[in-house]
Amino acid sequence: MVYTNHGPERVLLVGVDLFGRKTHLSIQDSMKELGELTLSAGAVVVGTLTQKLSRHSHYYLGQGKLEELKELIDKNSISTVICDDELNPNQQQNLEKVLEKVKVIDRTALILDIFASRAQTHEGRLQVDLAQHEYLLPRLAGQWSHLERLGGGIGTRGPGETQIETDRRLIRNRILKLKKELKSIRTHRNLYRERRRRSGVEVVGLVGYTNAGKSTLLNTLTKAGVAAEDKLFMTLDPVTRKLQLPNSKQILITDTVGFIQKLPTTLVAAF
CATH class of the missing domain: 3.40.50.11060 (GTPase HflX, N-terminal domain)
Structure with a gap:
């Protein structure tokens, strides 16, 4: 549109x-x-x-x-x-x-x-792209009909049902490609996670509502330098940093995507 x-x-x-x-x-x-x-x-x-x-x-x-x-x-x-x-x-x-x-x-x-x-990382952008395409697919016909009602001119000429079907096929193909890419990325990430588990280093996740101060806490504890502003969803890509405790033990602390009411199910699955 x-x-x-x-x-x-x-x-x-x-x-x-x-x-x-x-x-x-x-x-x-x-x-x-x-x-x-x-x-x-x-x-x-x-x-x-x-x-x-x-x-x-x-x-x-x-x-x-x-x-x-x-x-x-x-x-x-x-x-x-x-x-x-x-x-x-x-x-x-x-x-x-x-x-x-x-x-x-x-x-x-x-x-x-x-x-x-x-979204900043390659995986994050892929996840958002996938969620957007899955959201768009059932709404595609309505997108074109709304453009037709806006009148003549550049970008407003409806392509007809044939083009809609073409676009649906392109979106389905894009969804399959994105899922394949994300599966490959997650396979590599699981290998890193397993290696980390074998090392015995404990992982702590910062979990909570969006804009509750999780990134600020991570910066305070680890000097991570991640973006922290008074806005919803400033953090979309999980960030992990080392933290040495007073007893000299090292742990990994991870900043996560915040919660919100009515978060789309496609995004819950993606992130």
């Missing part, structure tokens, strides 16, 4: 609180977290809109809230709508059709975008 922006994107956050859904975060806290993710991606949060429903509709929101959303978009010059839950392909297509020229993405696409901008 091709969009042109001048300056930071103006974003409206949308969330649904389902009756009876058990979550660790309230809808207010979940929306706050979504806002922090949006800021980490470099966009500006203009406002939020939430609704309590018994179940998600075909448009994610109910009809009344959908009309309210359209009014807020026009009133605040919104360029992007971000939904707090992962949209199924039909919901995304329906929303894009109703909202016309406004970009619609969900929490999963937002997190993938942040991961793509932060």
Whole structure:
């Protein structure tokens, strides 16, 4: 999908609180977290809109809230709508059709975008690439139909079903290639892990919520010099450093990818 922006994107956050859904975060806290993710991606949060429903509709929101959303978009010059839950392909297509020229993405696409901008190692970039392609594949037809609705001009001419099928095949082939490359990398990593286990050196992992201070702690203990900023998901590539304890014993300490609510299952598997 091709969009042109001048300056930071103006974003409206949308969330649904389902009756009876058990979550660790309230809808207010979940929306706050979504806002922090949006800021980490470099966009500006203009406002939020939430609704309590018994179940998600075909448009994610109910009809009344959908009309309210359209009014807020026009009133605040919104360029992007971000939904707090992962949209199924039909919901995304329906929303894009109703909202016309406004970009619609969900929490999963937002997190993938942040991961793509932060991954540094070859393995990390492969993992993000794989997760993005697996996310895109079932949504491909909707991507093309949305481009067609944007009107004529460069980058907006729909290629038709034949091209969509070609793209699906290319994406499937890319997914297979990425999985093969990652399998090779993980085989080598397992060899290093086994060698480390035989050496008897104990490994300590820093585990916790994203932006909780794990990288700062690693830097303080080992002078690792890894990037540590007040942003979500600054660390995507695990970093391991030696640490000598007061009793002169050496251990290995590893900084890991942080947790977050509603983390996409494709990313959990990847990292």
